[in-house]
Structures are given as C-alpha cells and as structure tokens.
Amino acid sequence: MDPMTTSRRTFLGFVGGGALAAGLAACGSSGPSSTPGSTTGAAAAGTGTTYWFLTGQPQQAIREAQVKRFNDANSGSKIKTTEFQNDAFKAKIKTAIGAGQGPTLIWGWGGGGLKSYVEAGQVEDLTDWFNQQTDLKNSIFPSAFTAATVNGKLYAVPGETVTPIVLFYDKRSFEKIGAEPPQSWGDIMDLVPKFNEKGIAPFSLGGQSRWTNMMWLEFLFDRIGGSEVFQNIYDGKKDGWSDPSALKALDEMQKLIKANGFVKGFSSITADSNADQALLYTGKAAMMLHGAWTYGNMKSSGKDFVTGGHLGYMNFPPVDGGKGDPSDTVGNPGQYMSISSKATQADKDNAKKFIANNTLDDATVDAWVKSGNIPVVKSAKDKLSSITDKNDAAWLNFVYDTAANAKNFAQSWDQALSPTQAETLLDNIAKLFQLSISPQQFADNMNAVIGQ
Amino acid sequence: MTVAAPPVAPATGRNVSSGAGGSRVGRSGPVAWMVLPALLLFVVFGIVPLIGVVVLSFTQWDGLGPIHANGFANWRSVLADPQTWHSVLVTFEIMILSWAVQTPMSLLLGTFLAGRQRYRAFLAVLYFIPLLLSSAAIAITYKALLDPNFGLGAGLHIGFLTQDWLGKSNLAIGVVIFIVSWQFIPFHSLIYQGGVRQIPTTMYEAASIDGAGRVRQFFSITVPQLKYTIITSSTLMVVGSLTFFDLIFVLTAGGPGDATRVLALDMYKRGFMSNQMGPASVIASIIVLLGLALALILRRLGGSTTASQQEGA
Numbered sequence: 001m002d003p004m005t006t007s008r009r010t011f012l013g014f015v016g017g018g019a020l021a022a023g024l025a026a027c028g029s030s031g032p033s034s035t036p037g038s039t040t041g042a043a044a045a046g047t048g049t050t051y052w053f054l055t056g057q058p059q060q061a062i063r064e065a066q067v068k069r070f071n072d073a074n075s076g077s078k079i080k081t082t083e084f085q086n087d088a089f090k091a092k093i094k095t096a097i098g099a100g101q102g103p104t105l106i107w108g109w110g111g112g113g114l115k116s117y118v119e120a121g122q123v124e125d126l127t128d129w130f131n132q133q134t135d136l137k138n139s140i141f142p143s144a145f146t147a148a149t150v151n152g153k154l155y156a157v158p159g160e161t162v163t164p165i166v167l168f169y170d171k172r173s174f175e176k177i178g179a180e181p182p183q184s185w186g187d188i189m190d191l192v193p194k195f196n197e198k199g200i201a202p203f204s205l206g207g208q209s210r211w212t213n214m215m216w217l218e219f220l221f222d223r224i225g226g227s228e229v230f231q232n233i234y235d236g237k238k239d240g241w242s243d244p245s246a247l248k249a250l251d252e253m254q255k256l257i258k259a260n261g262f263v264k265g266f267s268s269i270t271a272d273s274n275a276d277q278a279l280l281y282t283g284k285a286a287m288m289l290h291g292a293w294t295y296g297n298m299k300s301s302g303k304d305f306v307t308g309g310h311l312g313y314m315n316f317p318p319v320d321g322g323k324g325d326p327s328d329t330v331g332n333p334g335q336y337m338s339i340s341s342k343a344t345q346a347d348k349d350n351a352k353k354f355i356a357n358n359t360l361d362d363a364t365v366d367a368w369v370k371s372g373n374i375p376v377v378k379s380a381k382d383k384l385s386s387i388t389d390k391n392d393a394a395w396l397n398f399v400y401d402t403a404a405n406a407k408n409f410a411q412s413w414d415q416a417l418s419p420t421q422a423e424t425l426l427d428n429i430a431k432l433f434q435l436s437i438s439p440q441q442f443a444d445n446m447n448a449v450i451g452q
Numbered sequence: 453m454t455v456a457a458p459p460v461a462p463a464t465g466r467n468v469s470s471g472a473g474g475s476r477v478g479r480s481g482p483v484a485w486m487v488l489p490a491l492l493l494f495v496v497f498g499i500v501p502l503i504g505v506v507v508l509s510f511t512q513w514d515g516l517g518p519i520h521a522n523g524f525a526n527w528r529s530v531l532a533d534p535q536t537w538h539s540v541l542v543t544f545e546i547m548i549l550s551w552a553v554q555t556p557m558s559l560l561l562g563t564f565l566a567g568r569q570r571y572r573a574f575l576a577v578l579y580f581i582p583l584l585l586s587s588a589a590i591a592i593t594y595k596a597l598l599d600p601n602f603g604l605g606a607g608l609h610i611g612f613l614t615q616d617w618l619g620k621s622n623l624a625i626g627v628v629i630f631i632v633s634w635q636f637i638p639f640h641s642l643i644y645q646g647g648v649r650q651i652p653t654t655m656y657e658a659a660s661i662d663g664a665g666r667v668r669q670f671f672s673i674t675v676p677q678l679k680y681t682i683i684t685s686s687t688l689m690v691v692g693s694l695t696f697f698d699l700i701f702v703l704t705a706g707g708p709g710d711a712t713r714v715l716a717l718d719m720y721k722r723g724f725m726s727n728q729m730g731p732a733s734v735i736a737s738i739i740v741l742l743g744l745a746l747a748l749i750l751r752r753l754g755g756s757t758t759a760s761q762q763e764g765a
C-alpha cells in the first residue's frame with residue numbers, strides 16, 4: 001500500500017474531524033441568536049421593548065409564536081427578542097440586569113433568583129396591575145403564585161407550563177426481571193440488585209448537571225420528614241439541614257448510591273445532552289427520576305419507546321414510616337415573567353400588554369397541550385379531551401392530576417433558594433453523590449450558608 | 453487559548469516594564485516611544501481592570517445591588533476556606549503534571565521537526581492541527597468520545613476504553629492533563645523547532661568529528677543551547693495553566709465533586725454562580741499574584757541577561 005495515500009486520507013480525516021468539532025462548538029456555543037432586525041443587549045435606554053428567552057423545542061417555537069402574534073397586532077410597538085441557550089442565559093441575564101442592560105421582559109424561574117432582583121430594585125411591583133387582570137388571575141393555578149411573590153407582593157406573572165418531577169420507567173425492563181414498579185422506597189432498594197444482575201442499570205442519572213441529583217433529595221426530604229423540613233430551611237431556620245429527617249434522607253441517598261443504584265459513570269453524564277433520557281429509552285437503565293419536560297424528547301428521539309407504550313410513569317413512592325404526604329410533588333410550578341424597573345414607561349406598558357394578551361391566550365394554551373405540556377392554567381383540563389393520541393392523553397392527564405392534586409407543590413430547591421445557597425447546595429450534592437462527604441458533613445456545610 | 457484579562461497581566465507587564473524602564477532599550481533611544489500604543493492598551497485593558505478587581509476584593513457585592521466595603525472579611529473567609537486550598541492544589545497538580553508531560557514531548561518533537569526533510573514538514577502540519585481547534589470544541593468532542601455508555605469504548609466494545617473517565621477523581625485529572633497536552637504540545641513543538649534551527653550546525657559538525665553520537669549531541673548541544681527556549685516555553689505553560697478555564701468548564705464543570713475545580717473555575721463559580729463578587733475578586737487577585745510570582749521565579753532561573761545567547765528566546 002502506498003503510504004502517501006494513507007497519509008493524505010488520514011489528513012483529510014483530521015480536517016473532517018476538525019470541521020466536525022468546529023460544528024459541534026457552534027452548536028454548544030453560548031452566543032445569542034437574534035431574530036432578524038433585532039439588536040442584542042441594550043434595553044434600558046429607549047431601544048424598544050425587549051424580551052430574552054431560552055432556546056430548545058418545543059418551548060422556543062411557542063414563545064416565538066407568542067411574540068409574532070403580538071407584533072402582528074401591534075406593528076407600532078414591536079417586541080424584539082433574543083434567544084439564549086439555558087446556561088448562557090442564566091449567566092448573561094444576571095450580569096446584564098446588574099449593569100442596567102437587561103431586557104424589558106425578564107423571563108425566569110421565580111423564587112430565590114427573583115428575590116435577588118427585587119432586593120436590588122430591578123423589577124417592577126406588579127401587584128396592583130395584576131389584581132385588575134381578574135380573568136388572567138383566576139385562570140392560573142394558585143400554586144404557581146408562591147414563587148412569584150416576595151414579601152407579599154407580586155413581582156412576576158406565572159406563565160408557560162407546570163412541570164412536576166416524576167418517576168419514569170421502562171416497562172420492558174420490568175418484564176425482563178419479572179417485577180412490578182416500586183410502591184415504596186423499600187421496593188426500590190429491593191429492585192436494585194435484581195436489575196444489576198440482568199445488566200440493566202436500575203436508575204439513569206445525569207449527575208454532572210447536579211440539579212438532577214437534587215431532585216432525589218427533594219423527594220426523600222419530603223417523603224421522610226414532610227414538606228416542613230425544607231420550609232424551615234427556606235425560612236432560614238438555624239441548623240435546618242441537620243433535622244433528623246434530613247440526615248436520614250441523606251443517609252438513604254448514599255445507601256442507594258453504594259448499592260449501585262445509578263448507572264455507571266453517572267457523575268460524568270450531563271442532562272443538557274439528554275444522554276440520561278437516552279439511557280432509559282435504549283433500555284440500558286430501567287428507571288429515571290426527571291422533569292415532566294423530558295416526555296417530548298423521549299417521544300421524538302426514543303423511536304417506539306413512547307408510541308409503543310413502553311414508557312411508564314408514577315409519582316415518587318412513599319418511604320415506609322415517613323411523614324410526608326404521598327401526593328406531594330416537586331418541580332417547577334411555572335415559569336415567570338417580570339418587567340424591568342429600569343425600562344421606559346412606554347416599554348413597561350407594552351410588556352404588560354404582551355403578558356396580559358399573549359402569554360396564556362387560547363392559542364398558547366392549545367400549543368402547549370399539543371406539545372405534551374400542561375400550561376399553568378385550569379382551562380388546560382378542558383383541552384385534554386381533544387387529544388387523540390392515547391399515550392399523550394394518558395400522560396397529560398397524569399401530569400395535570402399530579403400538579404392539581406398535590407397537597408404541596410414545592411419549587412425546585414436551586415430556584416427557591418438564593419443564588420449563594422443554591423450554588424453551595426449543588427456543590428455539596430455533587431460531593432454527597434461522589435460519597436466524598438458524609439450526611440453530617442453535608443448538613444454542616446449547608447448550615448453554614450443558611451439564610452445567606 | 454481564551455484568557456481573561458487580569459491573568460495575562462504578569463507576562464505582558466514584565467515585557468512592558470522592562471521595555472520602558474530597561475537600560476538596554478533606553479540606550480537605544482528612539483525605541484522608547486514605540487512602546488506607547490502597547491502601554492496604553494495595557495493600562496486600559498490590563499491595569500485598570502486589575503485595580504478594579506483588587507478594590508472589589510475588599511467589598512461585598514452580589515452583582516446586582518449596591519457595593520458595600522467590608523474590609524478584609526473576604527480575604528479572611530476565602531483564605532480560611534478549605535475549598536480555596538483544594539483549588540490551589542488542583543491547579544498546581546495540573547500545572548506540574550502537564551508541564552512534565554508536555555516539555556519532554558515537545559522538545560523531542562521540536563527537535564525532530566527541525567530537520568529539513570519534506571516528510572517532516574508534512575508531519576509538522578499534521579501535528580499542528582489540535583492547536584487550530586477551540587478548547588470548547590475539543591472538550592465537547594472528548595466528552596462524547598469518553599462517555600462511558602455511548603462513547604468510543606462502549607461503541608467499539610473496547611474494555612480498556614470503557615472507563616468512567618470523567619466520573620472518577622484521579623482519572624478526570626489525568627484526562628484533563630492528557631487533553632491539555634494534546635492541545636498544546638504542537639504549539640511548544642513549534643517554539644522548540646525554531647530554537648533548534650537557530651543552533652549553528654558547526655557545533656554539530658564539530659561534535660561529529662569528535663565522535664559524539666546522536667544521543668550525546670542531543671544532550672550536550674541541543675538541550676543546553678535550548679535553555680532559554682525551555683524557560684520561555686515553561687513560562688507560557690505554567691502561567692497559561694493558571695488560566696485554564698474553558699476546557700475544564702465544558703469537560704467536567706470542575707467535577708466529579710470538586711476534583712478538577714481549578715482556581716479560575718473557583719473564581720467563576722463564586723462570582724457568577726453564587727453571586728459573590730467579593731470572594732471571587734480575592735481568588736482573581738490570588739491568581740494574578742501566583743502568576744507574577746511564578747513568572748519571576750522562572751525568569752530568575754534563566755539568569756538576568758540574554759546577551760550571550762546564540763538564540764534570543
């Protein structure tokens with residue numbers, strides 16, 4: 001064989017690899033993509049009403065359609081949008097608001113992040129205005145308002161979807177080991193060795209993302225000690241993390257990890273790449289605790305996993321002897337839109353008009369339901385009967401019931417707590433899952449930042 | 453390599469100050485004003501932000517609200533925090549090990565590539581490719597290749613490659629060092645290639661006449677003659693490794709746990725994730741001080757004059 005030919009081929013291979021890598025970099029890059037005619041950044045100084053939101057389907061298309069409907073109806077005062085990938089958005093929006101360069105419409109998750117904006121005087125108090133929007137106000141799930149309220153005042157309007165965290169499972173895997181889905185925490189621990197014996201990972205987990213691990217603790221804390229354990233922490237009660245129920249939950253967590261409950265290499269898997277979902281729908285893992293928002297991707301990427309009826313789901317099971325209400329759930333009670341206090345009056349009015357008319361209008365509610373999501377409005381239930389796909393109908397009814405029947409719908413911890421506490425929490429959760437700190441050390445580290 | 457402004461300061465600062473105040477340049481007269489544009493840019497984009505960071509390190513600020521002075525509280529809390537020392541340790545571990553891997557390999561490759569045969573020129577182009585890729589792209593690609601469930605090992609059923617590369621502390625550090633070396637050896641080889649080509653061939657001819665073999669020539673002529681090139685390349689590696697951020701951020705995000713949480717990442721997390729600009733500025737100041745100290749030490753190792761050099765490294 002002519003060595004020169006091989007070299008050239010190798011060289012071309014390298015070049016191809018380089019181009020591929022560059023392409024990948026472009027996909028993963030944090031650069032914002034703007035709609036034609038829109039400008040990035042600068043909102044405060046009279047450049048018109050601006051709105052930043054996240055990319056990712058199906059949410060992105062629905063948001064784009066909302067803005068389009070608004071702009072078609074208000075050609076004189078159009079909203080300019082800028083779209084960001086999730087992590088880039090989180091970093092950029094804080095910096096931009098701090099520098100007075102934020103958008104008019106501030107999209108977010110409410111809770112601790114919203115509170116820090118309120119304390120810095122960056123967002124508008126919407127209480128009085130919203131109280132006049134009786135129709136909109138009465139249509140939204142009451143549980144969605146907690147995370148939008150700071151010191152009794154409303155600083156954000158709930159919108160988009162309610163997404164509880166649920167326990168997904170693969171019915172095929174359960175058939176392989178001849179077992180039933182778990183009815184209690186004890187069942188889960190019993191199932192772990194059975195799945196491992198058959199070479200199936202009991203649980204999929206995108207552990208590098210850290211908030212994925214956090215969902216486990218949210219449920220264990222609730223099921224073992226009831227919703228007041230985290231409520232105390234949220235309220236800044238001293239030593240809230242070393243509550244005996246909290247320590248027991250942390251201990252149970254590490255027991256599951258030590259028993260090889262999670263897929264091999266979970267701490268290097270990211271949720272952003274959807275690799276954790278892929279493990280479930282390719283049959284490599286039997287169960288997965290994840291947000292309701294993953295249904296859409298599992299349906300579109302998982303071949304016949306959803307359409308063939310192999311996907312099962314349930315609320316997190318109770319822990320024997322635990323105090324928590326088994327109907328409780330955690331997750332995102334909604335997404336939130338605030339208005340920048342630094343925007344001009346005209347832009348503020350324009351933004352209010354957009355929130356009132358276009359964020360939870362009939363077309364939006366329809367689009368959310370069609371995409372397999374439950375919007376934060378009660379009228380979503382009426383739309384469910386029009387769903388013809390029986391898998392989607394069953395799923396949406398389950399999500400609606402989980403959200404509507406929950407005695408307590410807790411907001412995700414990293415959103416509810418202040419950014420300082422949230423980051424410390426995520427760091428310590430990663431260490432807890434690495435088994436590099438004990439439950440007691442975890443509690444001590446977290447108690448040190450409580451109330452900060 | 454993408455670097456934040458302050459950490460670059462030491463290297464540039466050294467050049468500028470020795471250029472403006474150094475006796476050698478001063479004597480040659482008209483060159484002094486030529487430094488002005490660079491000096492101006494450096495003051496605006498290097499010194500001013502650096503002062504800003506030092507001032508911020510004595511304040512409490514969440515990035516949104518008003519700034520409050522709080523004296524030495526940040527410095528005390530950061531220096532007492534075991535996380536800081538862990539990050540310093542990880543930074544030095546990566547710095548030293550990646551230096552130890554890169555230097556011999558670059559030196560050998562550079563010497564090899566200094567030969568003027570055509571196939572060597574062709575290989576030089578191949579070796580250069582990793583340097584053309586952005587760190588983020590490299591990190592994403594390696595992350596996909598090393599995935600324990602869907603990566604290269606799992607796909608080709610190679611047992612050895614099917615490890616939890618980024619999920620075990622020691623393996624993750626090893627992977628970071630490997631990728632850093634893979635990425636930067638081409639650059640340092642290039643420096644050594646230039647250095648070797650400047651060594652007068654008469655020295656090798658004389659050595660051959662005296663009966664010295666290739667290995668002997670390498671250790672007795674090439675390496676000693678490259679002393680200053682080695683110091684330049686080492687300075688770039690050592691100071692550069694203080695600012696490793698993008699690669700590690702995308703590859704492991706500092707994980708597993710905090711196994712690969714280097715100082716630059718620690719700074720980012722404190723500042724932009726926890727919203728604590730004060731402590732983050734303390735870390736930034738520490739990085740600047742470390743960079744300055746290391747650059748000075750390496751310069752001292754090389755002696756203070758370069759006048760007697762064959763090649764001006």
